[in-house]
Amino acid sequence: MSSAKPDKNRIEQAKRDGHLTVPLMISVQPGRDEEVEQALTELGATVESRDPRIGYLRAEMPVDKVEDAYLVAGVSKVDVDEPLGNRLPEP
Numbered sequence: 001m002s003s004a005k006p007d008k009n010r011i012e013q014a015k016r017d018g019h020l021t022v023p024l025m026i027s028v029q030p031g032r033d034e035e036v037e038q039a040l041t042e043l044g045a046t047v048e049s050r051d052p053r054i055g056y057l058r059a060e061m062p063v064d065k066v067e068d069a070y071l072v073a074g075v076s077k078v079d080v081d082e083p084l085g086n087r088l089p090e091p
Contacts, residue, residue: 010080015063021046022066023081026057032074033057039072 033052045059
């Protein structure tokens with residue numbers, strides 16, 4: 001499976017399960033971590049951690065914006081991490 005394509009099955013399952021966000025593991029091209037983090041934040045993501053030494057970001061991304069993460073300049077790979085209990089509590 002190409003790393004450039006979102007895992008639509010996992011994204012659709014997260015939507016069906018009522019998840020508003022999914023965790024993503026994002027590989028970033030060298031020296032572009034701040035640029036990528038800013039672009040993801042503008043898409044509504046919450047960057048939880050990053051390690052510029054190895055070109056890695058972990059972010060919670062709104063499910064309806066996941067495919068946009070693949071289009072961010074400087075992103076080399078995006079993996080959908082298993083959504084684990086990130087459902088928002090009922091009001």
